[in-house]
Amino acid sequence: MEAPLLETRDLSMHFGGVKAVRNVNFTLAAGELRCLIGPNGAGKSTFFKMLTGQLQPTHGAVLFRGRDISHAQAHEIARLGIGIKTQVPSVFDGLSVRENIWLSASRIHPRGRARAVVDEMLERIGLAGAAQRLVGQLAHGQRQWVELGIVLATDPQLILLDEPAAGMTHEEVLRTAELVREINRSKALIVVEHDMQFIRMIAKQVTVFNQGGVLVEDNIENIMRNPLVRDIYLGKQAAA
């Protein structure tokens, strides 16, 4: 049994009195695509922040390729091969699309190769025609793709997507799902989403978060039928 790409053991995050993430044990195999769902405030984004080093866990450990990264710096973790597309798109708004991707690609490629990689990536995300435009002036969906391009250009092993389909038109959602499936051919992904249509387009295994912990993990069909899952979305669990 191959060692998991990502593993968390009893991972917890306490903010003062609030337990945002509680004793999460999570594993992901290399090349696996996992969807992470759960109501707002369930701790999904906090969980992501601990994986990328933006937050230090108060308890527990994160292991990536067997290595404990629980207290590593964010830029060190990025260099190890974890990339994240954040909930609120985090891009270089004052720079052009090309420059955005270049900043990413040139971290791993030397000057000459970087230029070629940037061109390829622009094609892949479908923004070759807008390469010179300032990212801040792009439409929301396009900005999300720029961010995707930035993340992919450093060639990470594990990609975290936090609400990649948010605020997108139906066409953009379809295109994003296609992109995610294509990325999954060579990379592992964890995707947080609320858009269940989007989840259905890409999901196989789903982990459900609730109140900081893992409620249930199963394949997408069983999850859709699970009454507990329905309840937490409709609030019955919280009320009980």
Place this chain on the structure above:
Amino acid sequence: MNARARNLAGLVLVAIIGLAVLFLTPRLADLDTVLELTVYMVMAILALSLALVWGYGGILCFGQSAFFGLGAYTYAIAMFNMGESTLPFLLAIALPAAFAALLGYFIFYGRISDVYLGVITLTVTLILFNSVNSTAGPEFHIGVAKLGGFNGIPGIPSLNFPGDKNATIDLEGMFYLSTAILLATYFGLRLLLASRFGRIIVGIRENERRAELLGYDPRAYKLATFTIGAALAGLAGCLFANWGSFVSPTIFGLAQSAQIIIWVIVGGRGTLIGPIIGCIGIQWLSAFLGANQSTGSGSPWAALLSNAPLVLGAILIAFVLLVPKGLVPTLGDWGQALLRPRVRERIADAAPMPVGEE
């Protein structure tokens, strides 16, 4: 004209104007003017140092004058003790840089937020001012150099040709040297900003979090930028000490710090030419207003206008409220809008200035 060509044309233009100023001024202008222009050049180097640190690096340093002053004082003290200027010149650059590296280490690796950085650097320069200001007694000396307190250090010997103590630089020579160094600094910074390092520090300025998530360590880049800026400011300080043969604690003062920031704001953050123009423009304006005051025209307006803090403060407020991007970028925007009315749709797709150019 595409962006690349425009960039090149701009560089060539600056080179031509710069070389013209360098070679023609001493021939065409009288000695007083040359003297005045020399200090403008020196201050422009100081302006460029903050343009790098703040305009491109995004580090709002309220105390750039600290490094300027350290450079000047280091040169003076070292020169009195050594008699030959090569080492003092190098020390004037190295010491402020080392100090900045130390201070920067605590600030950037201590994850202190950018806002506090401004206040900390301000406090540092004020502490330097207060400390040096109170060193008036003869017991305050480093080697043979008396610190002089609020009286300052007069009679600072000039730079000499490396190796030859007696070949000291004259007034004209100072002009050539300062202008040449200004041009070298300008083109050197253009090269730096077009390089990988330069583009990364701009990325960090734009979105530090994202740069970090891509694997760049922002602390290291900011520290490097801060240190380079301090070295340039120290260099300007050394030249300044040479220009006036005198240095006093006011060099650490709030007024000096404010001026540097105002030059960059008025001229335009995110450009190199802007701060140079802002610096020279405001320096000239201050000299002009001060000169008019002393002609004793007696009008209350003249008195008001020669009140430097009053005028500078008003200019700063006006620019922040009305011309926040600064002169050069705003003029650039107007120019673009005027010159291409027919292709207004294409402006959105047209090449915005790639990073590293004005």
Place this chain on the structure above:
Amino acid sequence: MDFVALLAIQILYAIASLALISIGLAIIFGMMRVINLAHGEFLMLGGYAAIVATSHGISIWIAMLVVAPVVVGIIGIIVERTIIRFLYGRIIDTMLATWGLSLFLVGLTTAVFGNTTVGISAPLGSFEIGAYRASAYTLFVIAVAIVVLAGVFSVLRWTRLGLIARGTMQNANMAAALGVKPPRVYAVTFGIGAALSGLAGGVLAPVSGVFPTIGVAYVAKSFITVIGGGAAIVSGTASASALFGTVNQIATFATTPVFGEVALLAAAIVLIRLLPQGISGRFFRRGI
């Protein structure tokens, strides 16, 4: 024993003056997130207001405790309406504009009052502690600081104005929905912060005299205190003043005043390093 009493009074005085010069900024920065670099000049103007009023025959107590805050409060409201309100959310631009304002005010007062120090003698005389004499005015300053901090706390905690102010700072939209006009709240809050700074400047005028650039000495210290104090306005200011005032005074006693200032800065840097949210980020959280 007398020396200890003297030292204790000096320390309390240092704490009190730090608290007084900072409380106005704590309101403006702590509640409105506005970095007002002209804060020192508000203090300076308070000092001049008190001195001008006194020189026109007004009782020194009224000049310091009424005229100074009222004058500077009005100036504060004018500044908020003409400059600050256009820059909300733009932290760096606010810093730059208020720095310009600071320069402008220094230039203005230099033009009107000249460069020399003006002063009024400290009333109340001195008293004895064993072999030492201490100025009774220091006791007055300590008393004013206590009253001001208690007053601000009470207003914020128990009055409608305080509640509206706190609510607006948390969520302007909600406040507007409840019938409050946020711009008016901002103007009044800024005015009150300015008024308190004016009061501090007036009360401290007899101690050091006033000259146009005296604000410089105040601005860094008060910012350090406010940042060190954290988000809670009164408890933050009080605790940070207590810490820094003590460090400053003891260091000054042991060495020189210059080193006392250095010690204050060093203490602040250490504090921020350990408690990035300030003292009230860790203790007195959710307090006022």
